[in-house]
Amino acid sequence: MAFTTLQEMELPAAFDAHVHLRDGDMAQLVAPTIRQGGVNQVYVMPNLVPPITTVEQCLEYRARLRAIEPSVDYLMSLYLHESLTPDTIRAARKAGVTGVKSYPAGVTTNSSSGVLDYALFYPIFAAMEEEDMVLNLHGEVPSTPSSAPLSSSSSSQPAITILNAEPAFLPTLTDLHARFPRLRIILEHCSTGAAIAAVRACGPSVAGTITAHHLSLVIDDWAGDPFCFCKPVAKTPEDRDALLRAVVHSSGRFFLGTDSAPHDSGKKRGEDKIAAGVFTQPYAVGLVLDALETGVERGVVAEADVKKEVLEGFLGGWGRKFYGVEDTRGEKILLRKGEEEIVGLLSKAGLGVEVVPFRRRERTWKVTWK
Template identity: 80%
Template sequence: MEFTKITEIELPAAYDAHVHLRDGEMAQLVTPTIRQGGVSQVYVMPNLVPPITTIEQCLSYRKRLQAVEPKVEYFMSLYLHESLTPDIIREAKKAGITGVKSYPAGVTTNSSSGVLDYNVFYPIFAAMEEENMVLNLHGEVPSTPSSAPLKSPSSSASSDTAPSPPAAAAAAAITILNAEPAFLPTLLSLHQHFPNLRIVLEHCSTSAAINTVRACGPSVSGTITAHHLSLIIDDWAGDPFHFCKPVAKTPEDRDALIRAVVASDGRFFLGTDSAPHDGGKKRGEDKIAAGVFTQPYAVGYVLDALEVGVKRGVIEEASVTKEVLEGFLGKWGRKFYGIEDEKNERIVLRKGGEEIVGILTKGGLGVQVVPYRRGEKTWKVEWK
């Protein structure tokens, strides 16, 4: 097919391997937009306040989401926390929980209860490997405080163990621009110690991340968001609604992500990291909340980014095949997670048929969210 010339395409419903649906009023607002974006199955992040650290919390959260939108299938995760034990991991597997999400402490929204040292969680990772659960990594190192002196990492670290994120931050000045590359040795170390543990490096934002995932065995994959396929540094530097963690990087990094979509051999798949925040937290507070909201237009954003990539010469038009679209948007992620698409629902997308709303609101709710690329046109999703 000549991708840039098509105006309508039919595809299987998408699987979004990384979503933030929040809770309470925010969940009531954004959860119904999952299917609007062309998605039938989602993997839900656990960084609520407080974080989802118990099986009971996780299952209760899924019930609340199902009550809001019962047509979506929700796959759930626990928050990597010191209260977890190998026995909890085994019970979580029996309860149908899919994986565990790791956040380095303080690196992004609602991550204050996150990891200080990955080594102490090795018993957890061993149990996850045995139970065939997925470890999801927010792959960044926390930034170095501006007042902190630079020093070498602790000499007590063993030679075959990558430094934990705080040690890595101490080794060099870490900013939001190099936080992901600084984390990659930790990914390699975890893969070395647990070669059969299924690991997902979430929301890859650099060419270095793409290359590192490819250097690992088949038990390691990466997700790519819709917005990282389009944004670069200049886009978020002056616009709070384009600011996320990890931040968008250089044009070269963006182009590496686009190429990975069409030439990944199934190693990368869609995880939107759609992250809703009330408009006031993006505009009016002293510190801008990190997150780009893409859920209602998820599949359309990806198609738009690939079309721009073709027109800019980043990828060949012939590389955007129906097989690639079906793979990146669902097939490859489902295969890695061992997820069946029993309903086999399909969507039809029509180019330019949808105008992105300026503000997402719902009567009776006290929250509102500004979507990515507000006011622009994208593909309209219809369910067959």
């Protein structure tokens, strides 16, 4: 039966290779929604306040998450920071930590401790290559300050904005791969056709994640809605369509990393500066299926290309293979089209936070665990 006419389907439980679960009340609110979205295994981001920079912090954080939702497998990461040493990397690997996440300084939520010069971390990357750990790259460069001299924008180096911050980073990806060809590198939350091409141009040790929301959004969507604003921002329709095509023609090089990023609703609309992040966790698999269906209807991808093996690969199999992990539970999910209504506001009695999900009050696929 054709994908767009399916009313229900059974798939293996998904692996989400990029999630933000925060801590404290926010973790209490969002961690229980992981399985609601059809996911039983996640790779957790380390940009807490303060960031997770030691093995002890990492293991303690995982214990807190397990106490909230024990039926999820949490793969953990360290925050790339000047305090890390090669010995830290070796100890992390021995303790079961999966990778290290790099944030360019100041580009997104809780990234003030991020990277200014990647060359300083070459000994860390060499140790990671030896230990077969994963380097996760937030692939943007910091924006040019608005106070910069006018002459800077007319030099050979263009001024950096949120629209070209990802393309400007891609030479760094290429350089790191050339220097450390065996290092497993993931370009996170690809948002442009250029990013897709850059990953494909690298060897098999480089892959990319794609979010559910970037498969749907373009510039005009987030320009008028703070709940669609994230970093990297959604770009042009052509970029969105390149991501859709990458899903179905991936050959395993791209897989799901939702970058689901919860923020208290007040920080998305009630403060002077809008927090960057789109919250998709409770509806992760359904949102991907919706985006692919829209892509078929618009003629971006062929219906025949949205095969079950493609869905199984993008939603879990390809990510697990790249990370070298298995779904030891072997769980299955049953999805029913249009039977889930996305809540307008996620909240829980006794917690001091509440979150507005992506595509609030719309309908998507409902997940039932088998």
